[in-house]
Amino acid sequence: MPLFKTVLFTIFVPGTVALYIPYRIARPHWPPVSGALTLFGSLLFAAGAFLYFVCAWDFAYHGRGTPAPIDPPKSLVARGPSLVVRNPMYIGVFTVILGEAAVFHSWYLLIYATLFLLIAHLFVVFYEEPTLKRKFGTAYDQYRQSVPRWLPKF
Secondary structure, rough: OOOHHHHHHHHHHHHHHHHHHHHHHHHHOOOOOOOHHHHHHHHHHHHHHHHHHHHHHHHHHHHHOOOOOOOOOOOOOOOOOHHOOOOHHHHHHHHHHHHHHOOOOOOHHHHHHHHHHHHHHHHHHHHHHHHHHHHHOOOHEEEEEEOOOOOOOO
């Protein structure tokens, strides 16, 4: 059941944020211009989508929940991409939008991607992290101390 709910959430929330809204912004630039920037953008889009879907699978299968705040994972998901950064789903969606900005050569999509990341950051800091601390306690504290929020440690 978590997988089905994750699919529904993905269609309506990330689907709207990463596909429908960028389509509406980029529509005047359709079809996309071909070239190296378009190829690079396509690769970014694919990488971001792959990252999101791997994380969504982990939430549904290993965490027994969904990415939706109203039905979060029942256990702390600290595996796969979540061992590199604490918010890989947001990074995946951001990367998809960056890819679209490159494909369509759109400054408006680049601004939209930046606004998305700012809003995601505020949501993480003021809602997600306090909620996860209350729910998972010291396990989340240890996870938070060992895994960076946005940029991986090399």
